[in-house]
Amino acid sequence: MVDEAKTKTPKRLTKKELRSIFLRYGIMTESAMSYEKMHGATWAYSYMPVGEKYYKDNPEAYKRLLTRHAVFYNTEPQTGQLVNGIVASLEEQIGMGNKEIDENVPVTVKASLMGPLAGIGDSVMQGILIPTLLSIAMGLSKGGSALGPVFYIVAYAVIATAITIIAFRSGYKLGVSAIDKLIGESAKRITNMFTVLGMIVIGGLSASTIAVTTTVKIPFGDKTKGLQEILDGFFPGLLPLILVLFTWWLISSKHYGPTKVILILTAVAAIGVLIGFL
Amino acid sequence: MNGTLFIQACLVGLLSYLGAVDCPWMYGVVGGFYILGRPLVAGLMCGLIFGDVQAGVLCGLAVQAVFIASMHTGGTSNTEITYASYGGIGLAMATTQNPAIAVTLAIFIGQTFGLLFYNLRMAGFSYYNHKAEKACRELDKRGLIMNQIVYPQIVTFLVRAVPVWAAIYFGKVAVQRLLDVVPVTITDIITVLGGVLPALGIAMLMNMLIKKKVELIYFCFGFVMIAFAHLSTVALVFIAALIAYLIFNMSGHNGQNQDDSSKVAVDTADEYEDKDLF
Known part of the structure; x- marks a missing residue:
């Protein structure tokens, strides 16, 4: 079957075809996203x-191509273009008849990369880019x-x-x-760097968006x-800080879901207003 | 029959479809979910539709604060941000134009109807996924496109645009009547809640980024820089970037000869700038 493809001189993918992929x-x-x-x-x-x-003249190989790319896959779609690029280079080699790359390689590459990439990408x-840009925009x-x-x-665009x-x-x-770069040691350092950046920006964000005054x-x-007035004198934003740490504790230590936390926060707000504290 | 409201509700419904996570037409999630789907942008859009940009942005600002850290990971969503944005802000703009009302409506719509429709669709699309997979096995190219793109998109349009349209077109009178009878204490609680709820989104982000409790110091640093030193967010981002970069460098010296690999990564990053590929 592969021999048929070999009868034509196999060429690399053109710029136009790569752009199309x-x-x-x-x-x-995510056009037909389901669980x-x-x-x-x-x-x-x-x-x-x-x-x-x-595979124009090789329907069996064409079928195998489509079928192996119809399985479960999920990652962060934007940074996920990295995996798309890797798979494009692999499918190009397979299409050109490179016997060293098995047809299963793209599938295993996708399966092994989607998890780590989703972690970094999300x-x-x-976690960092969108909240940062939004908090600048909200200030404006x-x-x-x-x-x-x-x-x-x-x-953002x-x-x-x-x-x-x-x-x-x-x-x-x-x-x-690219896989080594993605899950290797230096990738961990880069992720760690972005995490620090994110934590500092989120700290600032909570000071500027959470509004609780007594x-x-x-x-x-x-x-x-x-x-x-007294609180502002020695610790401005003390109440918002206590509130966000309390909420974080509910989620990280108590493992409460968002709906439960919303109900708890609603109760806090209601009691606060009723006793005249907030 | 109110002609103007009918058209306004149609436009908001259409935008709620275009800003959905599974809508492809705005360059996937880049222009859709992550731009049109954000409450701040939804506020601007609703402001344009209802002819009061300032009120629209103020509503968007209030709702955005609550959903600043809205996460959509692994297909599970803790709230349906697009229904929340367009349903909540659209309905508020059609009635009182009060930001606190927009927040309340957004949370109510996002946590109830939004999540319900979202989860039903995420489960139901398995039907089209199976048909698309079958089309792949049979090399039915038209079938693949219809079942992976066309039919799911028609369904998504119907379950998103229609409910949001109906909520605004038919909900206006109901919401207005409700607001007339609600006691002052309740509106007070709602206003306080609007300031409290951003803590939820931020706490969820913290839960994702903070692995060790001692890392809370980064968060507190960001908080203090805004609350005490009154920095702008832009300034904080640069300071945070500096600290993150220093940490990145230091972690390299502790490790083995990781510096080389990171330098390679930087060098190749420059290479991508060439225009060969596209």
């Missing part, structure tokens, strides 16, 4: 250009200015598009050797002084 995956990643397959057969759709190029994109739109959302739209392109190119260029007045002789 890149865009098909980038756009359609069972997640990105699943979007891969088969993405690799149709490979099939059209190498914490960098959703105080008072209802449209500048904030416009800034976020432009900044540019950065995220650049990330997808760079990830795909690196994956394609490095091929399987209305309690403390009598000083004839006059009264607001408790909030």
Whole structure:
């Protein structure tokens, strides 16, 4: 079967075909997302250009290509272009008739990379990049200015598009050797670096977004002084800090789900208002 | 029949589809879920639709604070941010234009109808996944495209745009009537809750990033820089980047000769800049 493909002189994928694979995956990643397959057969759709190029006269090989890319797959879709790039380079070799690469290699590469990449990708994109850009944007739109959302739209569109392109190119260029970079020691250092960055920014974010002030007045002789004023004197933002640490404790140590935490916070707010503390 | 409201509700419904996690048309999740789906951007869009950008951005700002750290990992979602954004902000813009009301509606819609529709769809799409997989085995290219993209997208459009449209078109009167009879204490609690709830999202981010309790010091550093030193977020990001970079360098000296591999990574990163591939 492979011999048939060999009768034609096999060529590498053209820029146009690579762009097609890149865009098909980038756009359609989650089009039919389900718990069972997640990105699943979007891969088969993405690799149709490979099939059209190498397996036009070999329907069995074309079928095997589509079928091996119809299995469960899930990772962070934007940084996930790295895996798409690696698989594109592998499928190109297989299509050109390179006997050293088994047809199962793309499948195992995908299965072994999706976990680590989702961990890094989700914490960098959703955990650090998006909250950071949003908190800058929220600062810009105080008072209802449209500048904030416009800034976020432009900044995120540019950065995220650049990330997808760079990830795909690196994956394609490095091929399987990208895996070492991804789960090796230096990758851990880079993740660690981003985690530190994220933790500091989130700390700042909680100071600027959580708004809890007390209305309690403390009598000083004839006059009264607001408790909030006293608190601000020695520790501004003490109440928001206590609140966020309490919520973190509920989630990390008590393992409460979000709905339960929302109910607890609602109870805190309600009791606080009713006893006249908040 | 209110013509203007009908059209406004249609537009908000359409945007709630375009900003969904599984909608491909805005360059996948880049322009869709991570831009149009963010409450701050939804606020701007609803502001444009209802003719009051300032009120829209203020509603978006309030809802965004609650969902600042909304995470969508491994296909599971703790809240449906797109239903929450467009349902909550859209309905608030159609009625009182009060940010606290927008937050309450967003949380209510996101945690109930939003999650319900989301989970039903995530389970139901298995049906199309199986048909797409069958199409792959039979080399039915049209079948693959129909079952992986066309049919699922029609379903997604129906379960997203229609409920949001209905919530705004039919919910306006109900919400207005409800607001007229709600006692002041309840609105007070809702306002306080709006300031308290961002703690949930931030705590969930902390849970993801903080592995050891001692790392809380990074978080506190960020908090103090905003609360005590009143830095802007942009300034904090640069300071955080500096600290992260120093840590990255230091971790290299402790390890073996990791410096070399990281230098290679940087060098190759420059290489990707060439325009050969695309």
